[in-house]
Amino acid sequence: MRTQVGIVGAGPAGLTLARLLEREGIESVVLEDRSREHVEQRVRAGVLEQGTADLLVEAGVGARLQREGIVHRGIELQFDGERHRIPLGDLTGGRSIVLYGQTEVVKDLVAARLESALPLLFEVEDVTLHELDTDRPRIRFRHDGADRELECDAIAGCDGFHGVCRPSIPPGVLRTFEREYPYAWLGILAAVAPSADELVYAHHERGFALLSLRGPELSRLYLQCRPDEDLDEWPDERVWDELQQRVALEGRSLAEGPILEKGVTGMRSFVAEPMQHGRLFLAGDAAHIVPPTGAKGLNLAIADVRVLAEALVSSFRGDATGLHTYSARCLARVWRAEHFSWWMTSMLHRTPGDDAFDLRLQLAQLRYVASSTAAATSLAENYVGLP
Ligand code: APR
Ligand code: PHB
Numbered sequence: 001m002r003t004q005v006g007i008v009g010a011g012p013a014g015l016t017l018a019r020l021l022e023r024e025g026i027e028s029v030v031l032e033d034r035s036r037e038h039v040e041q042r043v044r045a046g047v048l049e050q051g052t053a054d055l056l057v058e059a060g061v062g063a064r065l066q067r068e069g070i071v072h073r074g075i076e077l078q079f080d081g082e083r084h085r086i087p088l089g090d091l092t093g094g095r096s097i098v099l100y101g102q103t104e105v106v107k108d109l110v111a112a113r114l115e116s117a118l119p120l121l122f123e124v125e126d127v128t129l130h131e132l133d134t135d136r137p138r139i140r141f142r143h144d145g146a147d148r149e150l151e152c153d154a155i156a157g158c159d160g161f162h163g164v165c166r167p168s169i170p171p172g173v174l175r176t177f178e179r180e181y182p183y184a185w186l187g188i189l190a191a192v193a194p195s196a197d198e199l200v201y202a203h204h205e206r207g208f209a210l211l212s213l214r215g216p217e218l219s220r221l222y223l224q225c226r227p228d229e230d231l232d233e234w235p236d237e238r239v240w241d242e243l244q245q246r247v248a249l250e251g252r253s254l255a256e257g258p259i260l261e262k263g264v265t266g267m268r269s270f271v272a273e274p275m276q277h278g279r280l281f282l283a284g285d286a287a288h289i290v291p292p293t294g295a296k297g298l299n300l301a302i303a304d305v306r307v308l309a310e311a312l313v314s315s316f317r318g319d320a321t322g323l324h325t326y327s328a329r330c331l332a333r334v335w336r337a338e339h340f341s342w343w344m345t346s347m348l349h350r351t352p353g354d355d356a357f358d359l360r361l362q363l364a365q366l367r368y369v370a371s372s373t374a375a376a377t378s379l380a381e382n383y384v385g386l387p
Helices: 012-023 036-041 048-060 061-068 104-113 234-249 297-316 326-349 356-371 373-384
Strands: 007-008 028-031 047-049 071-072 076-078 082-086 098-099 125-130 138-143 146-151 154-157 175-180 186-192 200-204 209-215 218-225 261-264 269-273 280-282
Touching: 012 028, 012 104, 012 261, 012 297, 036 104, 047 048, 047 280, 047 297, 048 061, 048 098, 048 297, 061 104, 076 356, 082 356, 082 373, 098 209, 154 218, 154 297, 200 234, 200 326, 209 234, 269 326, 269 356, 297 326, 326 356, 326 373, 356 373
Parallel strands: 007 028, 007 154, 076 200, 154 280
Antiparallel strands: 047 098, 071 098, 076 082, 125 138, 138 146, 175 269, 186 218, 186 261, 200 209, 209 218
């Protein structure tokens, strides 16, 4: 088999890249090791920066997003018994975010790919990369019981943090940067109307909590927990009770409903530099991870493949400059988002061990954001996404 771009991973990065290339007449083959059902059911984040939503619409996969996505022009910060609205739109010249689950983005992209009858192989096994530093890199894999080899002009490593592409780069090439956090999020999806009109980020002495949503009758809620938290210790009543304690304020009570999904999300910051080696280009979680506070993961993945698609298209038309500068262009945005995500995370979570100095710094920073237009604008422009 031969193609122009071999894409490993059918998450938002791989599928969006395939779509952008299709629009420019570039061939690709997408290889995914999980099943279609699995990929379409994983519950992940759900905040799209305006630029991300715009790109999906321009790529012709935004019809349902435009119908069902919920536009928000502000978020709330809650701390020290008070609520403060950050008017994202007013502070950023009218920019907004769209609440639309990553799961839905993936479903729309898979449907578009299948409708175009272009190659998207699920349940491939034993993916390995070869001859990355030649101009004919190859991907070997098993599919339907047969060994296959795919010869490409370039390979896009869109296979997430635990994928095979990043580890295929020879030792000594990449430099990695990492930070682990001493907490995680317990997230639930609940069949109940959201209790607040906008997202609520709550700083509380019992730990952080976040109220988000997926639709008029679907709430997504998170609470700070231990990284090794055992879900068996969290029956539904305990989850609701803990959420109530962390977000209850005068004038706010949390409506409860059946919990449809429950899981623990780890918190990590990670960057691999450079995001390319020979003819392999890493994009999305394969190259970088942010903690979920601020919801940058999906947006960074889409921003990477926008740059990569343009660079690949130019190179097939004879100008390879964009491919040479791919990593540097992406990393500038990645590090800004790394800083923002780390900052939001550190400001809002209770540090285990109860460090009184940390707590006072957090409250000072939250009060500053709530009272200074300059500080709120800085949060807002990062939140809606920098150009
Ligand atoms: N071979 C083929 N596919 C693989 C392999 C492999 N060896 N390893 C992993 N994959 C697949 C995964 O099953 C997954 O479908 O690669 C895909 C990677 O998708 P994501 O993890 O969703 O990563 P990405 O597309 O970069 O999107 C980043 O996803 O994790 C969230 O919060 C993160 O929102 C961010 C977004
Ligand atoms: C979500 O809705 O899943 C979500 C929202 C905001 C975040 C993180 C996740 O900061």
